[in-house]
Amino acid sequence: MARILLGVTGSIAAYKACELLRRLVSAGHDVVPLVTPGAARFVTPETFAALARRPAGESPYPHLEHADLLVVAPCSANTLAQLAHGLADTVLTEAALAHRGPTLVAPAMNSRMWTHPATRANVELLRGRGVELIGPEEGELAEGEWGPGRMSEPELVAARCEELLGPHEAAAGSLRGRRVLVTAGGTREPLDAVRFIGNRSSGRMGVALAVEAAHRGAEVTLLAANLATPPPAGLEVVDTPTAADLARELLARADGAHLVVMAAAVADYRASEPREDKRPKDEEPWRITLEPTLDVARELGERRRNGQVLVAFGADQGEPGLARKRAMLDSKGVDLVVYNDVGRTDIGFDSPDNEVTLITRAGERTVARAPKGAIAGAVLDEAERLAGSRRGS
Ligand SMILES: Cc1cc2nc3c(=O)[nH]c(=O)nc-3n(C[C@H](O)[C@H](O)[C@H](O)COP(=O)(O)O)c2cc1C
Known part of the structure; x- marks a missing residue:
């Protein structure tokens, strides 16, 4: 069983994090949801606490807990920028700065936000630091537009989490x-x-x-x-x-x-x-x-x-x-x-x-x-x- 920090941010795709969380918990992992105030406008922190089978507000310092993996899904353009630049003004971005280990980010945003040079530069910064991105996929977006920006489906993100945890646990120190x-x-x-x-x-x-x-x-x-x-x-x-x-x-x-x-x-x-x-x-x-x-x-x-x-x-x-x-x-x-x-x-x-x-x-x-x-x-x-x-x- 691995300990996973699951960051959820203020995207219309926040509902997909519920399914991702459910899958990770069913796979036997100990998941700590880190819900930004932006995300709480879409899905309540209580929903995530219930799905994670944890009492709400359990630890005042979840960001300081050791974790085997940090996954941010969905990751808004705002949080992506904060992660790239080391800002820490939400429980999630604090956790990201304290975390040492693999990080998986599943961006979700409007395709114009995704293709903006600022976002492109932030993506490069993160990748250069070894952060892995999954998606976004191309498809119809919430606003009815078409383009890259849809969060990868929860089953794909969950499968990638397992791959990152599996080989890492097996290969750690190999x-x-x-x-x-x-x-x-x-x-x-x-x-x-x-x-x-x-x-x-x-x-x-x-x-x-x-x-x-x-x-x-x-x-x-x-x-x-x-x-x-x-x-x-x-x-x-x-x-x-x-x-x-x-x-x-x-x-x-x-x-x-x-x-x-x-x-x-x-x-x-x-x-x-x-x-x-x-x-x-x-x-x-x-x-x-x-x-x-x-x-x-x-x-x-x-x-x-x-x-x-x-x-x-x-x-x-x-x-x-x-x-x-x-x-x-x-x-x-x-x-x-x-x-x-x-x-x-x-x-x-x-x-x-x-x-x-x-x-x-x-x-x-x-x-x-x-x-x-x-x-x-x-x-x-x-x-x-x-x-x-x-x-x-
Ligand atoms: C209805 C609605 C949907 C939104 N969807 C997204 C989205 O998919 N991706 C994104 O980057 N921002 C989206 N935003 C904007 C973010 O919620 C906003 O930038 C917020 O500050 C993000 O905060 P966070 O990154 O701390 O969660 C949306 C805003 C609204 C009102």
Whole structure:
């Protein structure tokens, strides 16, 4: 049984929190409802206290109680902003500041509020801190408009709570004493003083992996290539803007690492002679010769020591891409290839979600579309399994 803090905020979707609470309680969890004054306009705190099987107003300090999970569902735009900026003027936001552990947020709001740049920035801040968001879904909103903003259905939120609690409880400390190196983001190869060749990787997948490894007790170093999301607090972060920087830092640290997860999108080519100055604009074509960068995954595969597990992400398209990624097991000498289909627009580079195929020498399995935090859990589960079978063999 886990202890869950359930935050409910002033959204028309507050009624969905009743069903979520009912499901969590039926699953045997100890749930402490934290109802904002805004939410109390929609559903009374007494209703939540009754569903949680607790006397109303039981503890004056619910926010200081230890909890295994904080879930905020529905989360209004206002509370989302407060969480992002560390404000604490409701029982819920106080609890969020005191909470140390996984946090799941299910936003619900009008789609114009959801797409406002202020909300987008707040979402990025939260994600960067390792907070996981579920939804919102697209659909008809309470005002009769259509768009993203509906809170995810309670059964989906409850299922995600179980996943976050299950692996966490099982995996808590499972990487204690292990050193994990994670690469994240996309490298930029200079063409001149201001221009570069880059890619669309935001770094969210790598950051999610680093956060998950740290939750599991690992000593994590994140090699960060131009992250579009703030790096997580509490980890060693080394800036590696170019493929050469990333290769240098990775090779310098790899010998001491038990697990290396290469999630960064590293340039395969760079300009052979980047200009030091800014090339002035003129009418002439600009011919650039590209040369291959060091294949750092292969380099690591060749020099790895016993017991080290190497994981490489591979972005490609469709079935032919999958076949090319299968070949990476041998061509690069890695243990696990995580295949990302970049032909799809609903997952991958700019999306909070991902869907991947995990390829090992023993076989393949697809991890269904899920937030990147959940995908990170599946990747690390597989990496730990490989490490365990290595030790066993
Ligand atoms: C009928 C009604 C429905 C509302 N629904 C939402 C909503 O779905 N999402 C949201 O962000 N705000 C919604 N609001 C506005 C919030 O209730 C308001 O911003 C409030 O200050 C939120 O406080 P809280 O975040 O502390 O609960 C709604 C307001 C009203 C009157």
